Amino acid sequence: MSDVSRPNLPRVRTPPTDPVLDELWSDPPGLLGKLKAVQNDAIGKRLILTGFFFLLLGGSVDSVVMRLQLAVPNNDLVSPQLYNELFTNHGSVTMFLVILPIFEGFAILLLPLLLGTREMPFPRLGAFAYFTFLMGGLLYYSATLFSAVPDAGWFAYTPLSGLEFSPDLAIDFWVLGLGVAEVGAIAAAVEIIISVLKMRAPGMTLSRMPLFAWAFLVTAFMILFAFTPLIIGSMLLELDRGFGTQFFNVDAGGSSLLWQHLFWIFGHPEVYIQFLPATGIISMVIPTFMRKKMVGHTWIVGSMVAIGFLSFGLWAHHMFTVGLSPIVGSFFAGASMVIAIPAGVQIFAWLATIWAGRPRWGTPLLFTVGFLALFVLGGITGVMVASVPFDLQAHDSYFVVAHLHYVLIGGVGFPMFAGVYYWLPKMTGYSLDDRLGKWNFWILFIGVNVAFFPMHIVGLMGMPRRVYTYPEGLGWETYNLISTVGVFIIVAGIGVFVVNLILSHRRKVPVANNPWDAPTLEWATPSPPLQHAWSIPPIVTSRYPLWDQDDLYSGSEGDEALVEALGQWPLRWRAVLATSTADAEPEEVFRVGGPSIWPLITAFGTVTIFAAELLKLRLGALAGMAVIVIGAIGWNWPDSPPITEEEELEFEMAHKIPVRVGGSLTVARWGMGLMNLFVGIAFMSILLAYFYLRLDNPAWPPPGIENPSPLAIISATALIGVAGWGFRRGLRRIREGDGDGLLRGTGVALLAALGGVVIAGSHFIGLEFSSQDHAYGSVFHTLGWFILVVTTAAIVMTALIVYWTVRGEYSERRHVPVSNVGFFWTTAIIVWVIGFGVLYLTPALT
Amino acid sequence: MKGATTDQPRWLTWHVLVLAGPVIWYLYFWVVYLLAEAGCSRAFPETQWFGVSWVALATLLLTVIACSLLAYFTFTAYSAARSNPDLIEPTREASLYALGALLGAFFLVATLFVGVPAAVLDVC
Numbered sequence: 001m002s003d004v005s006r007p008n009l010p011r012v013r014t015p016p017t018d019p020v021l022d023e024l025w026s027d028p029p030g031l032l033g034k035l036k037a038v039q040n041d042a043i044g045k046r047l048i049l050t051g052f053f054f055l056l057l058g059g060s061v062d063s064v065v066m067r068l069q070l071a072v073p074n075n076d077l078v079s080p081q082l083y084n085e086l087f088t089n090h091g092s093v094t095m096f097l098v099i100l101p102i103f104e105g106f107a108i109l110l111l112p113l114l115l116g117t118r119e120m121p122f123p124r125l126g127a128f129a130y131f132t133f134l135m136g137g138l139l140y141y142s143a144t145l146f147s148a149v150p151d152a153g154w155f156a157y158t159p160l161s162g163l164e165f166s167p168d169l170a171i172d173f174w175v176l177g178l179g180v181a182e183v184g185a186i187a188a189a190v191e192i193i194i195s196v197l198k199m200r201a202p203g204m205t206l207s208r209m210p211l212f213a214w215a216f217l218v219t220a221f222m223i224l225f226a227f228t229p230l231i232i233g234s235m236l237l238e239l240d241r242g243f244g245t246q247f248f249n250v251d252a253g254g255s256s257l258l259w260q261h262l263f264w265i266f267g268h269p270e271v272y273i274q275f276l277p278a279t280g281i282i283s284m285v286i287p288t289f290m291r292k293k294m295v296g297h298t299w300i301v302g303s304m305v306a307i308g309f310l311s312f313g314l315w316a317h318h319m320f321t322v323g324l325s326p327i328v329g330s331f332f333a334g335a336s337m338v339i340a341i342p343a344g345v346q347i348f349a350w351l352a353t354i355w356a357g358r359p360r361w362g363t364p365l366l367f368t369v370g371f372l373a374l375f376v377l378g379g380i381t382g383v384m385v386a387s388v389p390f391d392l393q394a395h396d397s398y399f400v401v402a403h404l405h406y407v408l409i410g411g412v413g414f415p416m417f418a419g420v421y422y423w424l425p426k427m428t429g430y431s432l433d434d435r436l437g438k439w440n441f442w443i444l445f446i447g448v449n450v451a452f453f454p455m456h457i458v459g460l461m462g463m464p465r466r467v468y469t470y471p472e473g474l475g476w477e478t479y480n481l482i483s484t485v486g487v488f489i490i491v492a493g494i495g496v497f498v499v500n501l502i503l504s505h506r507r508k509v510p511v512a513n514n515p516w517d518a519p520t521l522e523w524a525t526p527s528p529p530l531q532h533a534w535s536i537p538p539i540v541t542s543r544y545p546l547w548d549q550d551d552l553y554s555g556s557e558g559d560e561a562l563v564e565a566l567g568q569w570p571l572r573w574r575a576v577l578a579t580s581t582a583d584a585e586p587e588e589v590f591r592v593g594g595p596s597i598w599p600l601i602t603a604f605g606t607v608t609i610f611a612a613e614l615l616k617l618r619l620g621a622l623a624g625m626a627v628i629v630i631g632a633i634g635w636n637w638p639d640s641p642p643i644t645e646e647e648e649l650e651f652e653m654a655h656k657i658p659v660r661v662g663g664s665l666t667v668a669r670w671g672m673g674l675m676n677l678f679v680g681i682a683f684m685s686i687l688l689a690y691f692y693l694r695l696d697n698p699a700w701p702p703p704g705i706e707n708p709s710p711l712a713i714i715s716a717t718a719l720i721g722v723a724g725w726g727f728r729r730g731l732r733r734i735r736e737g738d739g740d741g742l743l744r745g746t747g748v749a750l751l752a753a754l755g756g757v758v759i760a761g762s763h764f765i766g767l768e769f770s771s772q773d774h775a776y777g778s779v780f781h782t783l784g785w786f787i788l789v790v791t792t793a794a795i796v797m798t799a800l801i802v803y804w805t806v807r808g809e810y811s812e813r814r815h816v817p818v819s820n821v822g823f824f825w826t827t828a829i830i831v832w833v834i835g836f837g838v839l840y841l842t843p844a845l846t
Numbered sequence: 847m848k849g850a851t852t853d854q855p856r857w858l859t860w861h862v863l864v865l866a867g868p869v870i871w872y873l874y875f876w877v878v879y880l881l882a883e884a885g886c887s888r889a890f891p892e893t894q895w896f897g898v899s900w901v902a903l904a905t906l907l908l909t910v911i912a913c914s915l916l917a918y919f920t921f922t923a924y925s926a927a928r929s930n931p932d933l934i935e936p937t938r939e940a941s942l943y944a945l946g947a948l949l950g951a952f953f954l955v956a957t958l959f960v961g962v963p964a965a966v967l968d969v970c
């Protein structure tokens with residue numbers, strides 16, 4: 001490969017505007033400034049550090065204590081109860097509070113550099129994601145202060161997690177604390193999706209996009225599709241616990257399997273949500289260290305997408321032992337088998353690249369090879385437990401523990417280390433010690449095998465998981481002792497890592513722009529990069545721009561002039577470039593949000609709702625809701641634009657590209673689209689719950705409950721229809737510049753929708769059965785109120801539109817929020833019609 | 847938005863060709879799964895027609911339909927990839943169509959793995 005031997009070429013250009021832009025993009029100083037910070041560097045670093053902090057707190061202490069307890073038979077270091085709490089905490093923390101935030105932090109930190117843009121699309125949403133995640137984690141951990149530590153396993157199966165068997169607050173901490181963190185995960189996912197699809201450098205077509213970005217694109221969609229059902233499932237569990245509904249109460253028409261389904265619809269994709277980002281990192285490290293372009297790029301992309309979709313058809317392989325019908329079991333077993341294909345394709349592509357390249361044995365490459373070794377073993381045991389007869393034997397034994405740790409530590413932990421050793425010097429500007437890195441690797445690698453390999457054997461010998469001790473004489477002693485020794489080797493390995501970090505910070509050995517001679521954009525920037533990363537956005541003409549391109553600023557004449565101009569103007573507001581989805585042609589210049597305290601306040605409102613539910617202070621939840629509404633309004637309040645419409649027009653004329661100081665059109669539309677998707681998935685999850693409960697009950701509605709009369713809902717539906725029509729009319733008027741027409745249309749929409757919600761709401765309050773009467777009543781009320789809440793959200797947005805219309809905020813050119821609210825109305829109406837249709841019409845059909 | 851190749855209908859854009867495979871499989875999987883759950887439930891116990899369970903029949907029928915659709919899209923994407931060399935249309939690279947073909951073929955296999963056992967297994 002001759003094209004690879006041109007170290008440190010090309011680089012970013014450093015125009016005289018560098019310092020001005022750097023200043024413009026910096027977060028404000030001081031403590032208040034830190035709370036208002038929105039910069040992707042800051043948010044990304046915080047997410048990673050917080051995840052690591054939770055790992056030390058929950059992941060490591062727990063596991064060491066558990067292993068000490070199991071080192072010898074009949075040990076009494078910890079009580080059975082404490083042991084249950086330890087493994088619950090260990091599993092929950094690592095699965096919810098460690099891997100996910102660390103990877104989302106990686107994405108938020110690195111994507112703008114890798115994609116050649118200046119920021120994430122909604123910096124304030126990023127800040128919100130961080131604060132909700134942090135507060136959710138702390139809320140979860142505060143269980144310890146109330147000595148009500150969750151103990152029902154990381155999947156909190158009902159009925160064990162129900163009120164009857166877990167009467168204290170422990171499960172509430174689990175549900176609610178992690179619930180907040182899940183909201184944060186979804187918010188960050190929205191950021192990631194839009195940045196990857198809409199904010200790439202000109203010329204970075206989808207086919208030229210780095211595999212890292214592909215991996216995170218798929219992951220982020222999976223987060224949206226997996227965490228939303230979990231949030232709904234947790235909500236139903238909390239309704240059972242706090243409000244006396246009967247979703248999971250078998251005696252009243254509920255179903256305990258419903259929880260398992262909702263949990264694993266999240267739970268299996270979750271393991272790939274953790275794994276795919278790892279493959280993204282590996283796919284960046286291998287080409288760099290093998291000095292070879294990736295073999296089978298498109299095949300790897302295909303595998304990532306395939307895994308993303310397929311993993312949603314695997315969940316019930318965690319439920320083979322609950323008595324699924326044979327045909328259902330075969331669906332899931334079939335899907336679990338084929339997932340070996342994309343996983344295998346990826347591994348072959350990596351191996352082929354390694355085979356063909358010339359290795360440079362840096363620490364990141366070592367961790368990559370370690371990853372391959374461990375992950376292949378873990379994948380094989382995975383396919384083993386995915387076959388029904390084998391699983392009937394191995395389920396709930398230490399074999400499963402061995403499987404999951406090989407895939408999680410080998411498949412996720414090692415790539416994480418690879419990523420840190422690879423990118424940390426870029427972000428801090430200081431190098432990490434390679435020799436210590438190698439020690440770090442070898443100690444960890446040996447430790448993981450010593451700790452987890454014996455578990456395969458004791459598992460097959462019949463040792464069940466989640467036991468706090470075991471008797472002598474079953475031949476398990478030696479293996480358990482070896483495992484415990486292994487854990488201490490792992491601890492030593494992590495110790496070396498921490499020492500390496502500290503030394504790097506002390507020694508401050510500066511690194512070059514591109515110490516590894518890597519091919520992707522981020523390595524063209526200084527180490528550490530400027531706040532805004534790119535004064536002049538790069539132009540991309542290759543998958544490996546730093547290997548193939550002579551410089552980063554040559555492209556079509558129009559693109560060259562545009563990126564050059566963006567280095568000069570604007571210097572007073574944070575401008576970024578949106579590009580088209582497939583071809584990355586410049587589409588629009590828009591302003592991203594600056595520092596703001598509102599994300600913190602909104603996050604605080606969110607956590608207040610959950611905390612109030614925890615303490616059963618229902619008024620507190622209302623207060624939290626109010627804080628959220630106020631926060632969201634403050635967050636989106638239109639500040640006076642820093643330039644006039646004429647100035648916008650001037651740049652537009654010169655570069656034939658719209659300038660939108662009042663907020664992006666395309667990106668905002670994607671944001672609203674994802675919001676609608678979120679609402680839609682939540683809605684489908686409740687419909688799924690409805691469906692399961694329906695199937696579990698021979699009579700629907702159950703004896704003693706009458707089908708309610710649909711009259712009130714029919715008239716309310718008519719009013720909602722009028723509202724939708726009015727809003728559309730208003731939107732059409734403002735497109736022609738008619739502000740009065742907008743006011744009339746949205747005014748009608750507001751009044752009609754209010755009328756509809758009041759009628760439907762009072763009908764629901766007057767229903768003859770309550771949400772506590774039978775699972776039918778529970779799901780009826782929950783689905784009904786869900787619909788009304790969605791419509792109410794549309795009403796609040798409409799009210800704001802009406803207010804801003806009166807104040808004359810909108811014009812023919814500037815009315816993005818109006819079209820967005822229109823988009824939301826479409827979703828709200830679909831949810832309304834289908835939802836009430838299911839509640840009032842389907843019982844008559846069956 | 848342009849179609850994939852000049853002689854293809856306009857709605858066959860790269861979005862469609864890339865997403866057809868995964869989306870068809872995803873919908874297929876949910877439908878056969880929910881049907882099977884319903885067919886083995888307490889509310890609508892399994893019924894047989896001429897000794898054949900309707901759940902198995904419906905599953906096989908849906909499998910055939912899904913496979914035909916997948917085959918069609920896979921083939922279309924494949925031909926689009928072949929007739930769109932990078933040189934002719936440098937921005938909309940053939941690799942997106944190739945991606946569509948790969949995904950289509952894979953989900954065709956996945957559909958067979960999921961659906962075919964219904965021909966031999968007991969249903970409930």
Ligand code: HEM
Binds near residue numbers: 408
């Ligand atoms: C990234 C890769 C993977 C990760 C991170 C992972 C993670 C996990 C985890 C955490 C569990 C334990 C769940 C529990 O607490 O019960 C588990 C169990 C399981 N895994 Fe994996 N896994 C991976 C790959 C696979 C593969 C490729 C397969 C098979 C195709 C598979 C099949 C299973 C099965 C069937 C179980 C349930 C075993 C039982 O409880 O009886 N896994 N996995």
Ligand SMILES: [Cu+2]
Binds near residue numbers: 271314315
């Ligand atoms: Cu699984």
